[in-house]
Amino acid sequence: MAIELQQVTKKVAGEMHIHATDLQLYPEGFNVLLGETGAGKTTLIKLMAGLEKPTSGRVLFGGADVTKLSPQKRNISLVHQFFINYPNMTVYENIASPLRVAKYDRKEIDRRVREAAEVMKLGPMLERRPQQLSGGQQQRTALARAIVKESDLVLLDEPLANLDYKLREDLREELPRIFADRGATVVYATSEPTEALLLEGHTATVRQGRVTEFGRTEELYRRPEFFETADVFSDPPINSGEIRKEGSRLELNTITWEAPAFLRDEPDGPYRVGIRPHFVSPREEVESPVELVGKVLVTELSGSESVAHFTTPSGNTWVSQSHGVHPFQIGEDHKFYINPAGFLYFRTDGTRVSAAAEMATL
Amino acid sequence: MAHKTENPRAWLFVAPVLLLVAFNAFIPLMAVINYSVQESFGNNLFFWHGIGWFEQIMNSERFQATLLRQGFFTFIILAIELPLGVAIALTMPKKGFWVPVCLVLMALPLLVPWNVVGAMWNIFALPDLGLLGATLNGFGWEYNMTSDPFDAWFTMILMDVWHWTSLVVLLSYAGLVSIPDAFYQAARIDGASRLSVFRFIELPKMKHVLTIAVLLRFMDSFKIYTEPFVLTGGGPGNSTTLLSIDLVKIGLGQFDLGPAAAMSLIYFLIVLTFSWIFYTLMTKNDPM
Numbered sequence: 001m002a003i004e005l006q007q008v009t010k011k012v013a014g015e016m017h018i019h020a021t022d023l024q025l026y027p028e029g030f031n032v033l034l035g036e037t038g039a040g041k042t043t044l045i046k047l048m049a050g051l052e053k054p055t056s057g058r059v060l061f062g063g064a065d066v067t068k069l070s071p072q073k074r075n076i077s078l079v080h081q082f083f084i085n086y087p088n089m090t091v092y093e094n095i096a097s098p099l100r101v102a103k104y105d106r107k108e109i110d111r112r113v114r115e116a117a118e119v120m121k122l123g124p125m126l127e128r129r130p131q132q133l134s135g136g137q138q139q140r141t142a143l144a145r146a147i148v149k150e151s152d153l154v155l156l157d158e159p160l161a162n163l164d165y166k167l168r169e170d171l172r173e174e175l176p177r178i179f180a181d182r183g184a185t186v187v188y189a190t191s192e193p194t195e196a197l198l199l200e201g202h203t204a205t206v207r208q209g210r211v212t213e214f215g216r217t218e219e220l221y222r223r224p225e226f227f228e229t230a231d232v233f234s235d236p237p238i239n240s241g242e243i244r245k246e247g248s249r250l251e252l253n254t255i256t257w258e259a260p261a262f263l264r265d266e267p268d269g270p271y272r273v274g275i276r277p278h279f280v281s282p283r284e285e286v287e288s289p290v291e292l293v294g295k296v297l298v299t300e301l302s303g304s305e306s307v308a309h310f311t312t313p314s315g316n317t318w319v320s321q322s323h324g325v326h327p328f329q330i331g332e333d334h335k336f337y338i339n340p341a342g343f344l345y346f347r348t349d350g351t352r353v354s355a356a357a358e359m360a361t362l
Numbered sequence: 363m364a365h366k367t368e369n370p371r372a373w374l375f376v377a378p379v380l381l382l383v384a385f386n387a388f389i390p391l392m393a394v395i396n397y398s399v400q401e402s403f404g405n406n407l408f409f410w411h412g413i414g415w416f417e418q419i420m421n422s423e424r425f426q427a428t429l430l431r432q433g434f435f436t437f438i439i440l441a442i443e444l445p446l447g448v449a450i451a452l453t454m455p456k457k458g459f460w461v462p463v464c465l466v467l468m469a470l471p472l473l474v475p476w477n478v479v480g481a482m483w484n485i486f487a488l489p490d491l492g493l494l495g496a497t498l499n500g501f502g503w504e505y506n507m508t509s510d511p512f513d514a515w516f517t518m519i520l521m522d523v524w525h526w527t528s529l530v531v532l533l534s535y536a537g538l539v540s541i542p543d544a545f546y547q548a549a550r551i552d553g554a555s556r557l558s559v560f561r562f563i564e565l566p567k568m569k570h571v572l573t574i575a576v577l578l579r580f581m582d583s584f585k586i587y588t589e590p591f592v593l594t595g596g597g598p599g600n601s602t603t604l605l606s607i608d609l610v611k612i613g614l615g616q617f618d619l620g621p622a623a624a625m626s627l628i629y630f631l632i633v634l635t636f637s638w639i640f641y642t643l644m645t646k647n648d649p650m
Binding site for chain 2: 046049051070071072073076077078080082084086087088089097098101102
């Protein structure tokens with residue numbers, strides 16, 4: 001179902017929690033809300049659910065205004081970060097609870113509960129109580145409650161945040177498959193950019209109560225229209241710096257390089273550059289890279305990649321992310337090579353300078 | 363291989379607790395057991411009496427009547443205070459300016475000492491001067507606590523409800539505020555009724571604190587002494603003589619140490635048994 005927010009705002013005790021937001025969710029697929037804790041993801045979800053009423057603006061479900069409609073009349077499901085189930089009901093009764101309230105007949109309830117339990121791999125657990133289950137199974141029960149209802153809108157508020165790493169990966173892989181043919185619009189809130197990328201679909205980046213941008217996840221990652229979007233949608237955090245354009249040359253402190261073609265017609269003056277950490281390498285991997293010397297502060301080595309935090313000559317803290325294990329000496333100066341293809345150029349107002357023919361290889 | 367290190371100094375650390383427990387629990391209990399199996403005469407003469415006192419107490423109509431009275435009292439107290447306490451807790455605000463106000467108001471009765479409560483209600487219930495007594499008489503109820511057993515019971519129960527419902531309220535409230543909002547949200551999305559929310563979310567989540575509330579109220583009401591003693595002195599007649607009041611009459615009034623000791627032990631075992639049964643029943647289904 002097409003879900004739409006029109007000029008929705010939320011003010012709590014004089015404080016703007018959500019600034020005027022227009023958002024048209026992509027029906028029948030994953031819509032990821034990506035943002036830091038406190039950015040307003042949960043508030044947006046509550047507004048869609050009807051658990052909170054917008055201060056102004058309208059919420060539309062399939063074109064119909066539901067702004068004043070109570071949550072139970074919206075045919076939605078919500079799965080929370082904490083594993084919310086009725087404590088003294090069995091798993092079976094928990095999954096059946098939304099159907100019981102909706103007064104389905106017993107056979108239909110049984111059929112649907114068993115089907116949902118099958119999908120969520122809860123078959124053998126049906127007679128247990130939530131406290132007797134592992135965290136993963138408790139969350140599977142909550143998810144089963146969400147799918148059994150055949151809702152138009154399924155809201156998942158950081159559903160995997162409290163699970164162990166392995167369980168999180170398993171369930172994340174399953175989720176798109178589980179919701180694939182159900183015809184529901186799924187909203188998935190997360191604070192992890194990687195998770196948004198893994199889920200595919202569409203993503204809305206949220207910062208300080210604003211949806212900065214909404215679009216196909218891949219597009220949004222590769223070609224963000226705003227610096228804020230790039231900043232939200234980058235893990236490790238995106239490297240940024242003030243640069244100046246002088247004719248066809250760009251300079252960052254003492255480092256200069258040739259401006260790309262699409263930037264040459266722009267006026268001279270200050271710009272902001274954003275570089276994702278994986279374009280900054282301690283090895284010379286591409287032709288004519290931009291070179292930079294930085295003092296290494298912290299390093300994180302995993303088996304397959306090396307992450308180094310370093311201070312640039314202009315005093316910014318940047319991050320380099322490269323394949324393989326690279327020996328860094330903390331406190332020492334290292335040379336870093338930046339792939340010029342990775343530069344994202346923004347005007348001082350935060351909008352990106354984009355080219356009609358952009359490299360699709362980013 | 364686990365090797366146990368012997369260090370006699372460890373006893374030093376345990377000694378204070380051992381001494382404390384010895385003086386405040388073990389030695390008195392042993393003394394009571396000692397009295398309960400002996401017949402005492404003047405000049406500190408004691409004779410072995412076996413389980414004679416226990417037989418006598420168990421077969422005494424007086425004890426049976428008192429026990430029945432006590433059971434009745436405790437039952438009524440629990441039947442009123444638990445639902446009332448939970449109901450009040452449900453109506454209390456969960457956040458905002460009124461929370462501390464409500465909590466302090468609720469805590470007030472708990473701060474009043476037992477004998478003061480008894481004295482207060484004694485005056486409160488005076489048929490000519492007391493606010494309660496005079497008002498009731500004004501409405502045409504010939505209320506007199508000192509002559510009418512029903513009135514005496516009515517006052518005693520009202521007093522206990524006034525004094526102790528707050529405890530149930532505070533415990534239930536603590537249980538209620540610890541329920542995350544997400545549970546209520548889930549119920550709202552399901553469209554669950556207010557009754558279902560209480561039955562399937564609030565009650566199960568309050569179970570642990572309610573267990574404690576039942577245990578505390580059971581034990582306290584079963585061994586209650588000061589308040590009814592100051593209020594009615596056990597009268598009129600024996601109508602409000604609860605177990606502990608009777609025990610004091612036998613032990614300190616008549617100085618029948620043997621029967622009093624035997625009665626104490628029976629009394630103690632009853633409280634212990636019931637508390638254990640309650641606790642076991644109420645925590646039966648808990649995965650610990």
